[in-house]
Amino acid sequence: MPGDNGRGAEKDVVIIGAGAAGIAAARRLQAIRPDLSILLLEAGDRLGGRAWSVGLPEAGDIALDLGCGWLHGARTNAWTAIAGEVGLAVDHTPAPWNGGRRLQRDDAETHAARAAIGDYFERLESHEGDDTDLAEMLEPGNSWNGQIRAIGTYITGAELERSSVLDYNRYDPGPGPDWRVRQGYGTLICRYGRPVATRLGVEVTRVNHRHAGRIDIQTNQGGLSARAVLVTVSTNVLAAGKIVFDPPLPEKIEAAARLPLGLADKLFLRLANQQALPADTHMLGSISRGATGTYQLRPLGAAVVEAYFAGDLAHDLEREGKEAAFAFAGDELAAAFGADIRKELSVAAMSAWAAAPHIGGSYSYAEPGASDLRSRLAAPHDQRIFFAGEACSRSRYSTAHGAYETGVAAADLLDGSFSRKA
Template sequence: MPGENSKGAEKDVVIIGAGAAGIAAARRLQAIRPDLSILLLEAGDRLGGRAWSVGRPEAGDIALDLGCGWLHGARTNAWTAIAGEVGLTVDRTPAPWNSGRRLQRDDAETHAAQQVLDYNRYDPGPGPDWRVRQGYGTLISRYGRPVPTRLGVEVTRIDHRHAGRIDIETNQGGLSARIVLVTVSTNMLAAGRIAFDPPLPEKIEAAVRLPLGLANKLFLRLANQQALPADTHMLGSISRGATGTYQLRPLGAAVVEAYFAGDLAHDLEREGKEAAFAFAGDELAAAFGADIRKELSVAAISAWAAAPHIGGSYSYAEPGASDLRGVLAAPHDERIFFAGEACSRARYSTAHGAYETGVAAADLIAGSLSKNP
């Protein structure tokens, strides 16, 4: 039986966090070590983490991605092939920012982006950028279906004092494992939401220096889809930094996807849905005339800063902290492992970066268990 040599541990491997990294690790372990007992714990009520797709009638068969939405570096992005394996459709329509379908001031947008993004190490892989028609969140959650999972289980303490087992305390009782893989967000680690006994100060410090920034999305339904051009990218304003970017009718759907980041995203999230709707309406009206407001209403909106078990969108490195991604990713005592987009040196902030760290952690876990049967 799996785990019969585990000195009292209930599971061989417990994975904390059912986002892209946790799911990827679980599926990899299932493939290479089918003898292991694996359990995935998720504090929220769904699989996918920061990948979350919702359906709306006005979008037809297109899902709206409230989290990650683009298969960046699509030709080498592992999720591209997985989409086909799980029966989803990858739409290879070129991203509007790569195909020339923009509405204004490309040079200003590019210049502004280069002032706020660190390109030195970021490398999502060779383009283009594609989309999953049924949603990136749908893809990741569907890939996780074969994994034994418990939802609504919030881990509060990891006790690794004993050589033969790791004790895990949760809001639904305790369990034990031989190995634990932690894939929760850096904001949750930094806030001490999971206590380690003995403490792991180097992990917490790395998490503090690799916090989550904020990007939110607002989807607007469009009453008359002919009012706006299809699959077009638009920058809201070049006269101020606090502006949104807009995907007009993505994949031809009768919606507008508004994207807000940084301080603007924090402000609009605090002020609520109506404030975000008013802001987007103002920027679209400036481009298309005041009558466009009559065509718009709110279809869906994200609020990632307030997401109770996540607390933001994706990680960034504070000045001088980029090397701490490696510190965060390093296993502790070959029994506690870490994965997630924040652990990726070059593909941080992406779902495929998270996937790659999950697979890498799974391979290390398999090696550790082979050495310590």
């Protein structure tokens, strides 16, 4: 698998979306309800959703993640244990924010920047009163606001003016540190999904729940019916109305629209001479402006550079293409290592999550005043249509383990609904 040749058949449960949440829900139902027929539908051509690992000759036996890459809150992250169960290796090299190696000067300017950033996040965490946007917590005229904006944009995938302080303060990925899967986070999630009956390339266009006894599902490859449906597609897909609910579910569409996906794209650069850069070292492209990349030099020792762009900068570079992204990254790396470093670099791979037709972005953020809508999005409708995905998580949104947890929770609710009807 994946594979399921049935056409037009009735299933007990149809799950829409084969990302972390959909796969987690399917595996949970397989474990607790082996009597149910379960089918996973995926509009794309692979399992994993926003988790996607690629292999490159330059990286040897290490896979590189074009989507989620860090096991955040790794000690209690469910995917950490699953990695061992499916035969993958978890690497414990510290992340830059967990004490890993950073390329930065130890001077008065660096200490001033660090203090300003710390003060900003303390203001966020101590904020009381009405919800507001993250930009409201900036000190007007602070010379380090550019670097603060860059960091905030990496966190949410959007500019500070768009993102909720309350939602930021609810974020809790669990106890660290953060680790990586050597063969790739995307490889892990894909491998975990293999035992699930799946149809790839199936785009759901309509969910008709007018009938009491069944839900009719229309797709680009025909129709089928189910007793229950679990929707795990991204908020951008829901908000765009790509799946029509009949009767409509306006409260879900509104919640999705106010929990949009931010954007973070990755550019992997080949490094001809791996000795030209230090291994597993992090650097920020610019310490003064918000539109800058963040760089992991030789992640896991591979002969590559992982460049990470977020927010409006990511949108601009994605539209302009690989050459523009390469030129931007080359300029920032040359400023740190000299102009000759460009001769060592070439484009290996680049993500384009905003343009991904069945996804439309990277991870959700809440607009000011919208954080509580995560619970509204997650709530079942009529105990027959269920919802899961990272955007449904109150505290672990934007993470693959948050998606996993919402998938398992939805599966348990679905099981309870079936048990009451039995």
